[in-house]
Amino acid sequence: MSGPPHHREQSHLPDRRTLLSTALGAAALGSGTGRAAALAPGAGHDGTRDRGNPFNLGIASGDPSPDGFVLWTRLAHEPLAEDGRGGMPDRVIDVDWQIAEDEGFRRVVRSGTEQALPARAHSVHVEPTGLKPDREYYYRFRVGRHTTRTGRTRTAPAPGAPSSSLTVCTASCAAWEHGFFTAYRRIAEEEPDLVLHLGDYIYELGHLQYPVLSGIARDVAGSEARTLADYRRRYAQYRTDPDLQLAHAVAPWVVVWDDHELDNNWAGQHPELPQLGFDERRAASFRAYYENMPLRSAAKPQGTDMRLYRRIEWGGLANFHVLDTRQYRDDQACGGLVGPCGAESAPERSITGDRQENWLLDGLRRSGARWDLLAQQVMFARNDTLDGPLTSTSMDTWDGYTASRGRITRGWIEAGVRNPVVLTGDIHEHYAADLRTDYTDPASEVVGSELVTTSVTSGGDAEEDEFTGDPDNPHIRFHSGMRGYLRTRITPEELRADFRVLPYVSRAGAPVDTKASFAVADGVPGLQHGTG
Known part of the structure; x- marks a missing residue:
């Protein structure tokens, strides 16, 4: 890979609803806003002929x-x-870029x-600094006579x-073939301060x-992604989606992968199924992920x-501890099948790896935030999927790494974390759960909460199945299998979670509704109340 790109930045001396309405009404993405002070049109910097709009992604x-953020585009x-x-x-x-205080x-x-x-698929990553904290900003790019739409972003508050x-708004799991990305458009309409994407941004499957x-x-383009060209092409197809583009344009995103950015259920150095060239495939997928993410x-x-x-x-107000539960984990226990079989509870097993676990625990000890949120991929609470006295749990979740889960839970208890909340994706279903010290004892202490977002499309249309109580999992307070996303509003007094659902994804334009709402009160572990 080539060295770092040449970068020139210039400092300048010294609404958002308009941006959203303009974006929602745009028929063709990638066009300029036509507003005052637009970047001047012209030919390419080297004088070559114009090949047409390069901002299709x-x-x-x-x-x-x-004091800043990352700006991204790819030509x-x-x-x-x-x-x-x-x-x-x-x-x-x-590629020219601008940041302004006004649209x-x-x-x-x-x-x-x-x-x-x-060498980087003509992707661009800009990291401006020296901006004011806790402020909205607007940005755009230009190549020749082509200017992007205007994007809205923001800086975080000062420490x-x-x-x-x-x-x-938290999202996960968007299989192209399974449906339309209307959930992303509904996220954009929420005008959130931040979007968390917890993995399966693309699916590698053909x-x-x-x-x-x-x-x-x-239809998804091509067969299963295995090479750098395959992964680049897959990201490009997803990135052409107008609803996904809109959601990216209205708020900053914090992204992390799960498994399908590389290979279903991969674990550390292990693919799901034996295959030649897995290291090369892994390197290719990592490279394409960076090229296509902010x-x-x-x-x-x-x-x-x-x-x-x-x-x-x-x-x-909040610290987001963004975890990677794929790259450093031990291979799934019990042959990757359901458990328990005893191996999942081995004390040396880890889903985070030692270095990341120590980093997390140290961050929890040092945190002075009102809310500490663990943004990660797979279900943290125990989830017994078998009715009756026997137990069946997934070895791909924290149920397959129970010692690791125990160390993290004890870590936030011993650190005196004021409000621990785990935010999760992966499972294609909404869940709201209390986190306990012992999931085999319903009377054990509640020490946190978990909020699991369903998929954007993965699984396709779903019936309105739900429950608000499960005798095999009394700590799980709510479940729904519908598609959608999670919306949370965090204040010093409480965290309110709204489980947003769409009635269908097999065609575009579905409305969104709130299936259930829960709140976590400041200083009181667990889910305190819910409304339909």
Whole structure:
């Protein structure tokens, strides 16, 4: 991989509802806003002919800090080009960018030029600094005469600063063939401060490899992704979706992978099924993930290693401890089948790896935030899926790593964490659960809460099945198998969680409704109340 791109940044001396309504009404993405102070049109920086709009994959921002964030785009004239290069020429292209305090770009505070390199699939990652904390900003990119839509993003509050509220939408699991990404559009309409994506942003599986009862809604391009070109092409197809582009344009995202960004149920160095060249496949998927996500340069992969666990601090209100439960875990116990079989409880087994576990526990000890949220992939609470006295649990979740779960739980208890909440994806269902010290004893102490978001599309259309009590899992307070996302509003006094659902995903445009709501009160572990 080539060295870091050349970067030039210039400092400048010294609403959002308009942005959203304009974006919602845009028929073609990637066009400019036409507002005052637009970037001047022109030919490419090298004077070559205009090949057409290169911004077919949209824009994004992510990982906000008190003085900045990441801005992202990737150039692609032909997103589904077989070679994964997006129909781009084999040369460096200069990409201009601007950040302003207003949507009309009358108060531009940063601008510069970044080089989009062929070796990085012509992706661009900009990391501006020196911005004001806890502020909304607007941004856009330009190549030649082509200007992107305007994006909205924001910085985090200053360290320790009080914050009255924070709205976060959490999503996971978007299989292209299983449905339309309407949930992303509904997320955009929420105008959240932050979007958490907890994995399975893409699915590596090829056409008809992931059947679903409600039928295939739209075709995915190509066979199973295995090479760098395959993964680049798959991301490009997902990135052409207008609802996904809209959700990226209205708020900063914090992203982390699960399994389908590489291979179903992979675990550390182990693929789901034996295969040749897994290291090469892993390196290719990591590289494509970075190229297509609004991630800081600290996450840039080094071969088969890529550090994604990190901490996003939101003033004195909340810390998001973003975990990677795939890259460092031991292989699934019990042959990867359901358990328990005894092996899952071995004390040396870990789902996070020692280094990440120590990083998390140290962060929990040092935290002074009102709320500490563990943003991660697979279900943390025990989930017995077999009715009656016998027990059946998934070895791909924390049930397959019970000693690891115990160490983390004890860690936040011993650290005196004020409000521990686990945010989870993966399972294609909504869950709300109390976290206990002993899941075999319903009378054991409640020490936290878990909120699991269902899938954006994976699983396809679902019936309105739900329960609000399970004798085999008394700590699980709510479950629904419908598609949707999780909306949380965090204040100093409480965290309120709304489980948002869509009646169908097999066609576009579904409305959204709240299936259930729960609250966690400050200083009182567990789910305190729920409403339908």
